[in-house]
């Protein structure tokens with residue numbers, strides 16, 4: 430386990446490394462019902478055999494059927510693989526890869542949330558390189574020269590941004606989660622179709638949206654050299670969620686608001702790719718793993734304490750964001766504007782009905798959790814390195830509530 434001094438010394442390394450990873454540049458298609466364009470896209474690209482990958486729930490809801498009709502209209506053959514579970518194992522992913530090879534797929538259409546999208550990154554890359562063992566995709570970086578099969582990614586949640594991220598999380602043989610950066614993904618199109626989200630349960634809508642917001646927020650606060658486009662996208666991610674999540678809490682069928690949260694999540698994915706996440710995610714991962722709390726909910730509990738712990742290092746970044754989101758006045762001092770941003774985030778979490786404090790956290794687990802958080806934190810470039818005693822204090826704050 431790296432010591433505090435070691436963690437502090439290597440703090441900026443992940444930000445430098447991620448800057449060297451080639452990123453996919455998909456064409457973005459947005460709009461209600463736009464997944465019906467899949468057939469046209471495939472015909473234009475002259476794809477002959479499609480592997481459509483989804484999960485049992487989406488398959489059961491028949492959300493894939495409009496895609497099949499569009500492929501039928503263009504005379505393109507397809508195979509369906511709908512075995513992806515919420516926490517896919519490498520064996521299931523390997524099954525998908527074998528089917529892609531058998532049906533001679535020349536494109537993979539991924540329809541689903543983060544689990545489906547992440548699985549498809551390995552299926553699309555693995556099918557292009559059948560000689561590579563599936564375990565190749567359990568390394569920290571999976572480089573496959575020559576890229577992947579082309580992918581058309583269609584998210585069914587507005588949260589992870591996994592439709593454009595280069596990371597893939599799957600379970601390895603012993604059941605532990607494994608995160609891999611897949612190098613050389615060929616994501617040709619991303620379709621943000623709000624029709625897929627209209628019937629989503631409110632619990633999914635709100636915590637996925639808070640997860641998306643945290644990606645933009647953590648990206649902005651990371652100590653990474655970001656260009657102006659990435660900063661703009663991360664600010665838009667936060668603004669779009671802050672403006673549109675309250676609308677969805679009142680009216681889940683608001684199509685424009687659904688579409689806006691999908692775009693926010695997509696920009697959040699860009700933040701993960703270019704700026705990385707940070708301590709909010711490190712805390713949420715340990716809380717989620719130990720107490721089986723959904724990722725977005727664990728993020729919601731962790732967000733305010735961790736942001737406040739970094740606030741004094743990030744006054745200017747937070748003030749710029751607050752002014753961009755019209756939460757602060759242009760004449761506010763940086764600390765005042767940053768405080769207004771934290772206040773607005775607290776109000777949003779209140780609106781979502783977040784319970785005060787995560788009571789499931791057991792104080793006896795603090796040491797174990799601190800180890801997990803320390804280990805996870807070296808994947809990010811946060812604005813400052815937290816000591817173990819600070820992590821204990823923050824866990825206590827998350828447990829008691831803010």
Ligand SMILES: [Fe+2]
Nearest residue numbers: 640644710724
């Ligand atoms: Fe996340």
